[in-house]
Amino acid sequence: MSEPTGSAESNRRLLHDYFDVMNADGDLADFFSEDVTWVNMESGEQFTGPAAVRDYITALHTRLFDARAEGRSLDVTDAHAFLEGEFVGTPTDVRVPFCLVYDVRDGRITAMRLYMSFGTLPLRAVEASGEPIART
Numbered sequence: 001m002s003e004p005t006g007s008a009e010s011n012r013r014l015l016h017d018y019f020d021v022m023n024a025d026g027d028l029a030d031f032f033s034e035d036v037t038w039v040n041m042e043s044g045e046q047f048t049g050p051a052a053v054r055d056y057i058t059a060l061h062t063r064l065f066d067a068r069a070e071g072r073s074l075d076v077t078d079a080h081a082f083l084e085g086e087f088v089g090t091p092t093d094v095r096v097p098f099c100l101v102y103d104v105r106d107g108r109i110t111a112m113r114l115y116m117s118f119g120t121l122p123l124r125a126v127e128a129s130g131e132p133i134a135r136t
Contacts, residue, residue, distance in 0.1 A: 006078055006079070006104075006105065006106065006107075007078060008076050008077050008078050010107065011076045011077070011078065011079075011081060011104045012074075012076040012081075014031065014104065014107060014108075014109070015074065015076060015081050015083075015102065015104075017031070018031045018109065019071075022057075022061075027054065028053075028054045028057060028058075029050035029051060029053070029054040031108065031109050032050040032053055032054070032108060032109050032110075033050075033105065033106070033108040033109065033110045034049070034050065035048070035049070035110065036048070036049065036050055036053050036108075036109060036110055036111065036112075037053070037110075037111045037112070038052075038053045038056055038057070038111075038112045038113075038114070039111075039112070039113045039114070040114050040116075040118065041113055041114060041115050042115070042116065042117060042118055043118065053112070068087070068088055069085055069086075069087055069088075069098075070085050070086050070087075070088050071083055071084070071085040072084045072085045072086070073085075079103065079104060079105065080101060080102060080103055080104065081101075081102040081104060082099065082100075082101055082102075083099070083100045083101075083102070084097075084098070084099050085097070085098060085100075086098065087116070096116060096117065097116070098114060098115060098116035099114075099115040099116075100112060100113070100114050100115070101113045101115070
């Protein structure tokens with residue numbers, strides 16, 4: 001018997017499929033509702049809509065800093081998923097902890113809230129690379 005949409009098990013499969021597509025550099029927008037939102041909780045910066053959210057996630061992983069997400073734990077309920085992990089920057093091996101909360105409804109991701117200290121990224125990246133830190 002298959003799990004109903006919105007069950008913890010169906011949401012777990014959705015998230016695992018999403019991570020598989022992310023790791024293969026595929027199009028994440030297919031997993032989002034039409035009104036999906038992304039919020040960086042530290043700054044309040046928001047992105048709305050499948051294309052904008054997808055483009056931001058892609059930039060976060062490839063252009064804002066060269067990093068990959070390493071999940072430590074994933075807990076999934078009927079309406080949410082909670083991912084704890086670290087962004088691991090390359091080639092300096094900078095590690096920045098994060099927690100990402102997903103809202104899930106009708107087999108789609110409807111919202112994401114990232115809890116991460118962006119303010120520590122440049123300082124940590126420079127320190128890890130061994131280069132001096134310019135203070136102004």
